Amino acid sequence: MWGGGRLVWYRVKRKGLSCCSTSIALNNAMILGPNHPDPWIPSTMDILQTANSRADDVQIAAIIDGKSISQDIRSQIADQVSKMKASIGKSPGLAVVSVGKRRDSHTFIRIKLKACDEVGIATLIEELPENCTEHQLLNVVSGFNENPLVHGIIVQLPLPQHLDKEKIIDSVSPEKDVDGFHPLNMGNLAMRGREPLFIPCASKGCIELLLRSGVEIMGKKVAVIGRSKIVGLPTSLLLQRHHATLSTVHAFSKNPEKITREADIVVSDVGIPNIVRGNWLKPGAFVIDMGTNRIKDPSSRHGYPVTGDVCFEEATKVVSAITPVPGGIGPITIRMLLSNTLDSAKRAFRFP
Numbered sequence: 001m002w003g004g005g006r007l008v009w010y011r012v013k014r015k016g017l018s019c020c021s022t023s024i025a026l027n028n029a030m031i032l033g034p035n036h037p038d039p040w041i042p043s044t045m046d047i048l049q050t051a052n053s054r055a056d057d058v059q060i061a062a063i064i065d066g067k068s069i070s071q072d073i074r075s076q077i078a079d080q081v082s083k084m085k086a087s088i089g090k091s092p093g094l095a096v097v098s099v100g101k102r103r104d105s106h107t108f109i110r111i112k113l114k115a116c117d118e119v120g121i122a123t124l125i126e127e128l129p130e131n132c133t134e135h136q137l138l139n140v141v142s143g144f145n146e147n148p149l150v151h152g153i154i155v156q157l158p159l160p161q162h163l164d165k166e167k168i169i170d171s172v173s174p175e176k177d178v179d180g181f182h183p184l185n186m187g188n189l190a191m192r193g194r195e196p197l198f199i200p201c202a203s204k205g206c207i208e209l210l211l212r213s214g215v216e217i218m219g220k221k222v223a224v225i226g227r228s229k230i231v232g233l234p235t236s237l238l239l240q241r242h243h244a245t246l247s248t249v250h251a252f253s254k255n256p257e258k259i260t261r262e263a264d265i266v267v268s269d270v271g272i273p274n275i276v277r278g279n280w281l282k283p284g285a286f287v288i289d290m291g292t293n294r295i296k297d298p299s300s301r302h303g304y305p306v307t308g309d310v311c312f313e314e315a316t317k318v319v320s321a322i323t324p325v326p327g328g329i330g331p332i333t334i335r336m337l338l339s340n341t342l343d344s345a346k347r348a349f350r351f352p
Contacts (some may be wrong), residue, residue, distance in 0.1 A: 028343070031199055031207050032189075033217070033242040061287075061316040064323045069212055070331035077338050078119040084351055085120065092345035093122040094152045094178070094337075095144040099137065099163070100130035104294070105156050112154075115334045121341055124150065134163050138171050145173040151348055152178030152341035157230070175347070178340040180204075180234065189237050197347075198340045203234040205332035206267060206288055207242065213321070215265065215286055217242040223263035225249045225256070225276065225309070231269040231290055239267075256280075268309040278314025287315055287322040290329050 085091050094116055096109055109125070116123045124147075126140050137155075144153045153176045159165050174184040180200035188196040210217060222244040226232035232248070239246055247263065249256045257280045260266055265286045268276050273293040281287065291309030308325030315322050323329050345351070 028195065028199065030211065031204050031238070032195060033207070033238075059316040061319045062321040063316070064209065064213065064321055064328060066209070066323055066328040066331045069209065070335045073208075073332065073335040073339070074115070074119060077335065077342055080342060081120040084345070084349070088349055088351060090345075090349055091120055091122055092151050092341045093124065093147075093149045094154070094341045095124045095126070095147070095150045097126050097128070097137070097140055097144070097153070097155045099128045099132060099156070099159055102158075105158075109156055111334060112337060115338060116341075119338055121338060122149070130160055132163075134167070137163060137168060141168065141171045145171075145176060148348075150176065151344040152176055152337075154179050154337070176344060178337060178344060180340070181230065186229075186234065186237075189234060189241075192241060198343070199238065199336075200230065200234040201336040201340065202231045202269075202290060202329065202333045203238050204336040204339070205329055206235050206290065207238050208336065209288065209323070209329060209332055210265070210286075213286075217244050217265070219243060219245060220264040221245045221247070221262055222265040222267070223247045223249055223260045224267045224269075225260065226269035226271075226290075228269060235267055235269070235290075270309045272309060273307045274309070274311040276310040276315070278311060278318050281315055281318045283318055284320045285318070287319050288329055289323050289325050291325065292330065 081091055094112075096112065098105060098109055113123050113125070124144070126144075128137060128140065141153065141155065144150045153172050155168055155172065157165065159168065169181045170183060172179075172182055174182045174197060177185055177198055178201075180186070180189075180196065180198040180203075185196035185198050188194040189199065217239065222239050224232055224236045224239065224246065227236065227248055227250050236246055236248055244265070247259050249259050253259065257277075260276070260280045261282050263282060263285060265288070266276070266281065267288045267290060269290040270276075271291055271293060273291070273295050287310060289308035289310040289312075291307075293307050293309070294304040295307055296304055306326050308328075310322065312322070312324065
């Protein structure tokens with residue numbers, strides 16, 4: 001079980017933090033360059049521990065503007081969708097399947113639908129009740145699989161417990177699996193020399209951010225905290241394809257803070273606010289915080305502000321660059337969903 005602590009990142013040159021003008025999001029070749037659940041139990045971890053600091057500590061880290069990067073990507077995608085419409089009179093289509101009335105799920109869906117509208121991607125949404133049967137959900141997915149106007153399908157997670165998540169994910173056609181979670185796509189991602197049809201959006205966004213920030217990955221020590229099938233695992237697989245020297249940190253890891261302190265780049269996706277303290281981080285490291293955690297705060301306008309896995313105030317006094325939460329990797333992840341949907345439409349239409 002873990003003690004208190006935080007992540008470590010790679011020391012990057014300041015001049016490498018400016019965004020590249022080259023379109024990376026639309027080039028997958030560049031992006032690819034016993035079974036126990038992880039018992040992350042906050043109560044067993046000293047997550048409120050204060051890292052050693054001096055009174056004169058000041059922020060030294062560059063704050064990566066994910067919103068700015070995502071705007072650049074949005075413009076590139078919108079331009080390609082516009083050219084597709086002008087050339088063949090067709091546009092990409094994304095289908096979203098939602099089950100139940102989870103507030104957070106519906107918030108994410110609204111964000112995705114708005115992003116699609118901004119670039120000209122058509123959307124369809126099917127909302128099912130919380131008590132829908134597995135058969136009903138599978139029928140909806142099957143219908144979208146057969147619909148020629150749909151090039152991408154996402155089933156909004158999490159699903160109610162009575163539904164078999166793996167079975168539902170497997171039912172999405174690999175050719176429309178824009179989330180990148182189908183076993184065929186994940187398997188091809190894991191095998192060097194093969195290319196998946198789709199790369200999971202958050203992981204793709206992580207590599208996109210590193211490349212656009214001018215961060216060298218090859219040979220660098222990278223610590224990925226978390227190994228979920230949605231983020232941690234595919235991110236580790238992508239980093240290996242970029243020849244990083246990789247360490248995966250999970251709930252059974254011994255001395256996780258020691259592992260992360262040796263890393264040049266740290267990626268965290270644990271889902272526990274402020275678990276990664278400043279004293280977990282190597283001076284000059286590059287940190288990507290992929291955690292999205294809502295904490296109760298009556299003083300906040302919405303009552304539940306969003307924070308990351310990394311203690312931002314402490315980390316900025318140690319690392320060279322860090323993504324904030326919100327406004328870091330999140331907006332880029334949404335653009336990767338649009339990128340995957342566009343790629344799928346190009347294949348379907350044989351559009352260059």
